[in-house]
Amino acid sequence: MGTSEKRYDLKKIKVAILVLMTLTLSLFASESSLELDNDEKNYDSKHFAIGVGIGVVKFNTNLKISSDSGRSLFLDVEGNFDLPDMATVNIFYAAYRFNDNHSILINYFGVNRSTSTISIDQPIGDIYVLKANVDIYDKSKFYNLAYGYTLFRNQNGSIVFVAGLNTINLNYSLELKGELSIDGVPASREQIINADVYAPLPLIGLNYKFKYTKKFAVSTKVSIVGGKYQNIKAAVLHTTISSIYNVTDHIGLRLGLSYFDATIAIDNPEAFYKVNYGYKGVNAGVHFAF
Numbered sequence: 001m002g003t004s005e006k007r008y009d010l011k012k013i014k015v016a017i018l019v020l021m022t023l024t025l026s027l028f029a030s031e032s033s034l035e036l037d038n039d040e041k042n043y044d045s046k047h048f049a050i051g052v053g054i055g056v057v058k059f060n061t062n063l064k065i066s067s068d069s070g071r072s073l074f075l076d077v078e079g080n081f082d083l084p085d086m087a088t089v090n091i092f093y094a095a096y097r098f099n100d101n102h103s104i105l106i107n108y109f110g111v112n113r114s115t116s117t118i119s120i121d122q123p124i125g126d127i128y129v130l131k132a133n134v135d136i137y138d139k140s141k142f143y144n145l146a147y148g149y150t151l152f153r154n155q156n157g158s159i160v161f162v163a164g165l166n167t168i169n170l171n172y173s174l175e176l177k178g179e180l181s182i183d184g185v186p187a188s189r190e191q192i193i194n195a196d197v198y199a200p201l202p203l204i205g206l207n208y209k210f211k212y213t214k215k216f217a218v219s220t221k222v223s224i225v226g227g228k229y230q231n232i233k234a235a236v237l238h239t240t241i242s243s244i245y246n247v248t249d250h251i252g253l254r255l256g257l258s259y260f261d262a263t264i265a266i267d268n269p270e271a272f273y274k275v276n277y278g279y280k281g282v283n284a285g286v287h288f289a290f
Helices: 003-031 077-081
Strands: 048-066 072-076 086-097 102-111 113-124 128-138 141-154 157-182 185-211 216-229 232-246 251-267 272-289
Touching (some): 048 077, 048 185, 077 128, 086 272, 102 157, 185 232, 185 251
Antiparallel strands (some): 048 086, 048 272, 185 216, 232 251
């Protein structure tokens, strides 16, 4: 990783920390101006909740492939090969609350996008010159299981510390078929990348919730994932800001914004892959509480 990339990653971490500090201070400061009430009716009295949703997001995916010879290939997949940058994300979430302070949280989102580009006739970097069909698919999944501990709670809001595992299942393939030459050597078929990897990595984060009324609330979640598993190394920043409206005591609606940014490095025997995988967009969902 170069100096500029390190500075970029450090800048993202600083922004995430600043957001966390600002939200924490604002919520604690609100305690002095709000009337505290120990009545359980003011808390989320349900023990179990399950929800489903969908997101409409814009992707930005970049690949770097490095060979043993020291040659590197950089690809903007959406730009070079017309992989749709707008797509849907399927979302599932659930929570079980043992008591006011302890809970189990589950989150999942899955991607399903693909494209087939016909007769590309152009060089790709300094390595590939081709007249070929290109098949790309992205069926990646990200899910986590975490423990939540309530750091602060009053009748109007709460701060929950989250720690657990985030599982990255990157399922990404880019394949060329046709007239293809690699460093001047003809080839009939080349699989530039076939990343089907699975990596459970540690996750930490903070979840904020602030109630404006008994029916309307705002929720902010910030989570950071990082670590190494076998030949995979990854760092992830995921943030969501949502508005929640409780239609009844058992049914709620959610509308929000999401930002996801992941850097995943895969050290395979054939080559070293670095995938910058990110999206941002809107999401909506419905949950049921029992």
